[in-house]
Amino acid sequence: MPTITFITAGGKEHAVTAEIGRSVMEIALEKSIPGVVAECNGSAACATCHCYFDPAYSEAIGPIGEHESDMLDFTASPRRPESRLSCQVRVTDTLDGMTVCIPAMQ
Amino acid sequence: MAHAVPVVSDIAFSDLLADPYPIYKRLRDLASAVYLDAARLTLVTRFDDIMTIERDSETFASSNPGSLVNKVMGHTMMRKDGEAHAMERRAIEVSFRPGTIKSHWAAQFEAISDRLISDIESQGEADLFDALAAPMASLALIELLGLKDVSWQTLARWSQALMDGAGNYSGDPEISTRATDAAAGVDAAIDAVLAWHRQNPNPAVLSSMVNAENPMNPEQIRANIKVIIGGGLNEPRDSILSLTLGLLSNPSQLAEVMASRDLWPLAFEEAVRWISPIGMYPRRVTRDAELSGVQLRAGDQIGLCVGAANRDDRRFENPDSFDLLRPKQPHLAFGAGPHFCAGAWVARQMVGRIVVPMLFSRLKNLRLRPDEPARIHGWVFRGPVSLPVAWDV
Numbered sequence: 001m002p003t004i005t006f007i008t009a010g011g012k013e014h015a016v017t018a019e020i021g022r023s024v025m026e027i028a029l030e031k032s033i034p035g036v037v038a039e040c041n042g043s044a045a046c047a048t049c050h051c052y053f054d055p056a057y058s059e060a061i062g063p064i065g066e067h068e069s070d071m072l073d074f075t076a077s078p079r080r081p082e083s084r085l086s087c088q089v090r091v092t093d094t095l096d097g098m099t100v101c102i103p104a105m106q
Numbered sequence: 107m108a109h110a111v112p113v114v115s116d117i118a119f120s121d122l123l124a125d126p127y128p129i130y131k132r133l134r135d136l137a138s139a140v141y142l143d144a145a146r147l148t149l150v151t152r153f154d155d156i157m158t159i160e161r162d163s164e165t166f167a168s169s170n171p172g173s174l175v176n177k178v179m180g181h182t183m184m185r186k187d188g189e190a191h192a193m194e195r196r197a198i199e200v201s202f203r204p205g206t207i208k209s210h211w212a213a214q215f216e217a218i219s220d221r222l223i224s225d226i227e228s229q230g231e232a233d234l235f236d237a238l239a240a241p242m243a244s245l246a247l248i249e250l251l252g253l254k255d256v257s258w259q260t261l262a263r264w265s266q267a268l269m270d271g272a273g274n275y276s277g278d279p280e281i282s283t284r285a286t287d288a289a290a291g292v293d294a295a296i297d298a299v300l301a302w303h304r305q306n307p308n309p310a311v312l313s314s315m316v317n318a319e320n321p322m323n324p325e326q327i328r329a330n331i332k333v334i335i336g337g338g339l340n341e342p343r344d345s346i347l348s349l350t351l352g353l354l355s356n357p358s359q360l361a362e363v364m365a366s367r368d369l370w371p372l373a374f375e376e377a378v379r380w381i382s383p384i385g386m387y388p389r390r391v392t393r394d395a396e397l398s399g400v401q402l403r404a405g406d407q408i409g410l411c412v413g414a415a416n417r418d419d420r421r422f423e424n425p426d427s428f429d430l431l432r433p434k435q436p437h438l439a440f441g442a443g444p445h446f447c448a449g450a451w452v453a454r455q456m457v458g459r460i461v462v463p464m465l466f467s468r469l470k471n472l473r474l475r476p477d478e479p480a481r482i483h484g485w486v487f488r489g490p491v492s493l494p495v496a497w498d499v
Contacts, residue, residue, distance in 0.1 A: 029161075037436050040446030041161055043195070048436060070205035074451065076434065105434060 002096035006033045009104040018091040024100060025049040025087035035102035042087040044068055048106040049086040050075040053098065058082070060094040077103030108401035112136055115143040126385065126485040127426060130414030138398035139408065145485075146275070148406055149386070151414035153421045153438065155398055159389060159410060160443030163187050166389040166408070168445060178271035178285045179336065180329030184445065191444060194326060197318035201250065201311045204451045210309045211250065212455055218245045219461045223468050231475070231496040234347060234465075239493075242461055243343035250338075250452065251331060252310025254299050261335065264288040268336040273486065292332055300327070338449055341383040344489025345457045347480075349377035350465065351490055352428035354474045359430050364466065373430040374458025378439035380428045385413030385488045387441065412438040413488060469497040 001017040006028060008014070018027045028036035028049070037048035044067055053061060061084065064072070068088045072079050086100065114136070117129055122144055133140045134151045141148045150156055159166045169187050170176070176185055183194040200206060222241055226232045244258035244265075253261070271285025296312065303313040311334065315322045322330065353360040353373065363369040391406040402408065415438045417425035423432065440447035447453075466472060474480065478494040 039436055039440070039442050041443040043192075043444055043446055045199075045446045045448065045450065046440070066205075067199065067203055070203045074204050074454075106436065 002091060002093055002098075004091070004095060005097075005099045006031075006036075007099055007101045008033070008035050009102055018095070020091050020093065022091050023087050024051070024089045024091060025085070027091060028086060028100075028102075033102070035106065036086060037106040038087060040087075044071055044085055044088055047071045047075050047085065050077060050079075050083060050103055050106060051086045052080060052082045052101040052103065053084050053089065054100070055082050057095060057098045060092065060098075061089050064088075075103070076105040108396045108399055109137070111139050111141050111148055111400055111402070111406075113141045113143065117142065117144045119144040122485045123483060126411075126413065126488070127417055130411060130417065131419075133411075134414060134418060134420075137400050139400045139402060145409065147388075147409045148402070149409045149411050149414075150397070151411045151418070152398070153415040153418040156410050156412060156415045156438055157442055158397070159408075160441065160445075163444060165392055165395050167392050168389060170388070170390045170407075174274060175272045175333070175336075178268060178274075178289065179332035180325060182329040182333035183326075184333050184337070187444075193320055194322060194330060195444075195448065197320060197322055198311055198314050198330070198448065200318075201309055201314045202448050202452055204455075206309050207451055207455050211246075211452065212460065214249050215246055215456045215460050216464075218242060218249075219464050223464060227468060228499055230499040231494070234350060234493040234495055235343075235491060238461070238465065239343040239346040242346060242456075243339050243341075246342065246452075246456055247335070247338050250311060251334065252299060252303055252308070252312040253295050254302075256295050260291070262339060264291055265335050265339040268292075268332055269340075269487070272336060289332060292335060293328055296328060296331055334449075337384075340487055340489065341447075341449070342453050342457055344381070344383040344487070345374070345378050345453060346461050347490040347493045348381040348383070349374055349457060349462050350495075351474075351480055351482075351493055352377050352380055352430075353462075353466070354472065354495070356428055359428070360466070363430065367463070369430060370458050370463055371454065372434065374454060374462075375434075375437065375439075376428060376430040376432065377457075378453075379416045379422070379437040381482065381488055381490075382413040382416050382437075382439040383487060383489050384439070384441075385484065386411045386486045412441065413485065469495075471498040473497065 004018045005015045016031045025038050039048045040046035130151050138155045139148050139150050183191050226237050241258045244262045267284040267288035270281050274281045304316045307317045315327050363373050386409045391402045393404045395402050440450045475494045480490050481492040483491045
């Protein structure tokens with residue numbers, strides 16, 4: 001299983017093994033990583049699972065959907081080029097070693 | 107060893123309607139789930155317990171064979187789970203996207219709000235329930251759905267009749283007849299415009315329904331339009347009033363938000379936390395489950411009191427006060443999980459960015475009337491039912 005490292009806004013690192021096929025948001029909740037709220041539980045309706053993804057993996061993650069991009073305009077912490085909704089990113093083998101930074105506010 | 111659900115029987119239904127918050131506090135401190143005789147329902151009132159439930163739709167289902175909502179409105183997505191729910195929800199999502207709201211709906215909401223405020227501007231006083239909040243919410247919903255030739259009063263009447271019918275547990279025949287009549291009125295209004303929407307794709311909900319990748323069939327359209335009418339009118343109406351009331355009751359916070367426009371979104375979120383327009387919604391327990399030390403049984407009907415969770419003092423400091431500068435953290439006014447309010451971004455834009463800011467900038471020295479205090483009512487649905495105000499002309 002690939003390993004993903006979450007880094008909280010306070011700088012604490014949590015390296016976890018992630019089950020392939022789940023969303024990064026689901027992994028964060030399952031491993032009780034603080035700062036990923038996910039109010040809508042993956043419906044891409046709330047923008048509270050916003051994270052900053054390692055730009056080196058942007059191709060492996062895949063492109064941003066139109067709806068997801070709309071939602072990212074309304075995140076509580078600033079949108080950056082590496083912003084994604086973690087509920088829309090599926091875990092694959094190619095994400096092994098990726099870091100995911102959690103913003104200060106959701 | 108989990109305990110059985112405790113029972114509380116010394117509370118009158120009228121107390122719940124008048125002010126549910128002291129009752130909620132008592133229930134929160136008693137147990138994770140409490141059967142309240144007055145409501146004839148097991149109520150869940152703590153923030154964390156509701157979050158737990160909303161993350162597990164297999165144990166806590168929205169589908170409900172005996173649901174009155176289904177009887178009155180048809181089989182709506184609100185009472186479906188899993189893929190059946192997700193597919194219908196995807197069909198309407200495009201109408202509610204933040205991008206669609208910005209590019210299309212915002213200008214329409216602004217025009218409606220401008221017209222309604224212009225109508226009362228020279229009067230110097232009004233009850234904002236009838237003068238602004240109710241017509242605003244109704245006219246916006248008519249546009250959003252894509253209905254034509256329906257007055258705001260008619261849509262408001264349909265909405266109330268459908269909701270009353272969905273809550274008609276005593277089987278009152280008069281309420282039942284009014285709900286059936288309203289349902290027939292909605293069906294006719296849909297029939298009048300559906301072909302047009304099919305031929306002229308546009309951002310309205312009816313257009314999204316017929317032109318989606320997986321279009322809804324006529325039965326799904328009728329049921330889901332009814333649930334949006336029942337559930338999409340009083341929430342923006344009530345949050346316009348709660349936000350206005352919260353600010354008028356707290357002059358220093360009003361001054362802050364008037365000085366910095368960026369605070370409006372926080373003010374809106376605080377208003378719906380403070381008085382959540384939907385205070386309770388139901389779920390059905392599908393298998394025996396323990397909830398924070400209380401044993402729930404398969405078949406139990408439970409009510410998730412988000413109005414109580416949003417005042418949970420385990421989570422919010424001074425939960426009963428309106429404080430738009432409190433540390434920002436999620437609330438449950440829009441629910442949680444797969445059924446998270448589809449209209450959340452519409453409400454945020456309409457109420458928090460357009461109507462209430464426009465109200466305060468246009469009506470000078472807007473103030474409450476000490477001789478006629480605001481009245482707030484309800485628990486399943488709660489909000490100001492009267493908000494008399496005055497301003498300088």
